[in-house]
Amino acid sequence: xxxxxxxxxxxxxxxxxxxxxxxxxxxxxxxxxxxxxxxxxxxxxxxxxxxxxxxxxxxxxxxxxxxxxxxxxxxxxxxxxxxxxxxxxxxxxxxxxxxxxxxxxxxxxxxxxxxxxxxxxxxxxxxxxxxxxxxxxxxxxxxxxxxxxxxxxxxxxxxxxxxxxxxxxxxxxxxxxxxxxxxxxxxxxxxxxxxxxxxxxxxxxxxxxxxxxxxxxxxxxxxxxxxxxxxxxxxxxxxxxxxxxxxxxxxxxxxxxxxxxxxxxxxxxxxxxxxxxxxxxxxxxxxxxxxxxxxxxxxxxxxxxxxxxxxxxxxxxxxxxxxxxxxxxxxxxxxxxxxxxxxxxxxxxxxxxxxxxxxxxxxxxxxxxxxxxxxxxxxxxxxxxxxxxxxxxxxxxxxxxxxxxxxxxxxxxxxxxxxxxxxxxxxxxxxxxxxxxxxxxxxxxxxxxxxxxxxxxxxxxxxxxxxxxxxxxxxxxxxxxxxxxxxxxxxxxxxxxxxxxxxxxxxxxxxxxxxxxxxxxxxxxxxxxxxxxxxxxxxxxxxxxxxxxxxxxxxxxxxxxxxxxxxxxxxxxxxxxxxxxxxxxxxxxxxxxxxxxxxxxxxxx
Numbered sequence: 001x002x003x004x005x006x007x008x009x010x011x012x013x014x015x016x017x018x019x020x021x022x023x024x025x026x027x028x029x030x031x032x033x034x035x036x037x038x039x040x041x042x043x044x045x046x047x048x049x050x051x052x053x054x055x056x057x058x059x060x061x062x063x064x065x066x067x068x069x070x071x072x073x074x075x076x077x078x079x080x081x082x083x084x085x086x087x088x089x090x091x092x093x094x095x096x097x098x099x100x101x102x103x104x105x106x107x108x109x110x111x112x113x114x115x116x117x118x119x120x121x122x123x124x125x126x127x128x129x130x131x132x133x134x135x136x137x138x139x140x141x142x143x144x145x146x147x148x149x150x151x152x153x154x155x156x157x158x159x160x161x162x163x164x165x166x167x168x169x170x171x172x173x174x175x176x177x178x179x180x181x182x183x184x185x186x187x188x189x190x191x192x193x194x195x196x197x198x199x200x201x202x203x204x205x206x207x208x209x210x211x212x213x214x215x216x217x218x219x220x221x222x223x224x225x226x227x228x229x230x231x232x233x234x235x236x237x238x239x240x241x242x243x244x245x246x247x248x249x250x251x252x253x254x255x256x257x258x259x260x261x262x263x264x265x266x267x268x269x270x271x272x273x274x275x276x277x278x279x280x281x282x283x284x285x286x287x288x289x290x291x292x293x294x295x296x297x298x299x300x301x302x303x304x305x306x307x308x309x310x311x312x313x314x315x316x317x318x319x320x321x322x323x324x325x326x327x328x329x330x331x332x333x334x335x336x337x338x339x340x341x342x343x344x345x346x347x348x349x350x351x352x353x354x355x356x357x358x359x360x361x362x363x364x365x366x367x368x369x370x371x372x373x374x375x376x377x378x379x380x381x382x383x384x385x386x387x388x389x390x391x392x393x394x395x396x397x398x399x400x401x402x403x404x405x406x407x408x409x410x411x412x413x414x415x416x417x418x419x420x421x422x423x424x425x426x427x428x429x430x431x432x433x434x435x436x437x438x439x440x441x442x443x444x445x446x447x448x449x450x451x452x453x454x455x456x457x458x459x460x461x462x463x464x465x466x467x468x469x470x471x472x473x474x475x476x477x478x479x480x481x482x483x484x485x486x487x488x489x490x491x492x493x494x495x496x497x498x499x500x501x502x503x504x505x506x507x508x509x510x511x512x513x514x515x516x517x518x519x520x521x522x523x524x525x526x527x528x529x530x531x532x533x534x535x536x537x538x539x540x541x542x543x544x545x546x547x548x549x550x551x552x553x554x555x556x557x558x559x560x561x562x563x564x565x566x567x568x569x570x571x572x573x574x575x576x577x578x579x580x581x582x583x584x585x586x587x588x589x590x591x592x593x594x595x596x597x598x599x600x601x602x603x604x605x
Contacts, residue, residue, distance in 0.1 A: 251557025374400025
């Protein structure tokens with residue numbers, strides 16, 4: 001600020017000097033004009049006194065010339081008083097009376113007069129350039145100088161030449177901001193939006209790694225130096241972890257975007273090590289770019305137990321919280337907090353929400369949520385102030401079912417399957433005369449942690465099949481057509497936290513457990529042991545597993561907040577044409593073995 005004041009004082013002093021200089025020049029100019037006027041009057045007086053005879057002689061010569069040409073001499077009209085006065089003065093000075101012959105023309109009197117000089121400024125050329133249009137100190141100085149020192153010119157200023165036009169079009173050099181101005185800009189909302197978008201683009205560019213030595217001729221493969229992971233069943237791709245938002249948090253849910261398959265949303269619970277940080281966090285990660293930071297960061301004031309991309313709304317992310325609230329984030333908003341949230345009231349959820357799912361079609365869809373108090377609510381994404389519909393999930397008038405997981409069969413929005421804390425699996429309906437709990441499937445000895453219906457579209461329909469995982473270290477294969485499990489997979493030696501069918505292979509599913517192990521089961525190959533298995537570094541408890549929509553990758557989240565991405569070998573992930581028929585035979589063998597075991601137990605009794 002002191003430099004600014006000193007500069008203004010120098011400007012004022014300069015302007016005062018310019019004004020004084022201009023005033024002095026004007027006074028000198030007036031004196032000069034007065035002297036010139038005096039000299040001109042004296043010269044005209046002298047000329048009038050000595051030139052009277054010459055004038056008369058010239059008139060007589062003119063009359064004689066007219067007579068020779070046969071023309072009458074012209075008669076001069078009476079002279080004006082001013083002229084007679086001048087002539088009389090001249091005759092008196094000469095000392096004689098000389099008669100005045102009228103002149104054929106009226107000759108006006110000439111004298112000195114003051115001229116007015118007007119200066120026209122040059123036409124202003126307005127130019128635009130792709131630079132920040134910021135008013136600079138240099139422009140202000142030029143304007144002030146033009147107002148003060150621009151002197152009147154006798155003629156209009158010439159038009160600027162092309163070279164001068166190009167010079168004027170050159171952008172001014174931006175001024176250096178002060179520390180206060182820098183702080184103000186950095187704290188503005190517009191700068192935050194610009195910086196967030198720009199850094200995201202720069203991160204993508206810097207992290208994108210391209211192998212410029214790729215050999216498309218196949219010579220490398222002939223030399224035995226081809227892709228070593230081409231035949232691998234499971235290979236590590238990358239991991240996602242953020243020091244601030246992921247550390248000391250547990251991954252509670254994973255979901256891939258249907259609109260943008262490279263985006264993965266992960267929800268996290270509270271961080272007990274940092275009580276001042278938000279309890280609930282949802283991060284959107286990008287598989288397309290090799291950057292280490294999340295694409296979007298969302299948070300709320302309660303631990304997020306479930307999260308999902310809203311189908312048919314690619315910009316919205318839905319979250320279910322520990323407090324019972326349903327929150328809605330929008331990546332178009334500049335805020336990281338929810339743009340909508342449900343109320344904490346008896347009409348909505350008041351217990352933790354472990355399941356959220358958007359079901360329906362583009363023109364008719366709803367958000368379905370279920371909490372651990374057995375309450376299921378149906379919401380419209382346009383209005384979360386109150387649910388459109390709600391119902392209590394109770395089995396035969398007993399206490400409410402404590403739901404821990406939920407799944408809908410393929411292309412079905414009415415019927416669904418839920419797992420509970422008591423180890424039972426229930427089928428239920430949303431509408432109709434059988435609305436509520438319909439059937440119960442009892443086999444697990446611990447809480448059901450994961451459940452998933454068969455969704456693969458193919459030659460045959462297996463939508464009646466579903467899998468369940470439990471704390472009892474087992475995975476069970478069920479059919480909606482019978483109340484007993486078709487098969488129990490008992491290869492795990494710890495809690496099985498999640499299970500999910502492959503989206504493209506009819507007989508393939510993935511499961512994770514508390515020992516940090518990811519298993520791939522291909523039932524057409526073996527039902528006793530997994531076809532492929534891998535253990536995470538450090539053996540953290542793996543809470544969630546999610547297949548990508550292409551079926552070529554698997555995302556797993558663990559209790560340390562880390563998300564690992566694995567590539568599934570093509571020979572494992574891609575089904576052959578006969579996989580559906582083979583799976584039919586596999587199911588028939590499973591049922592036959594189960595029947596034989598039942599008969600053997602009956603005989604043993």
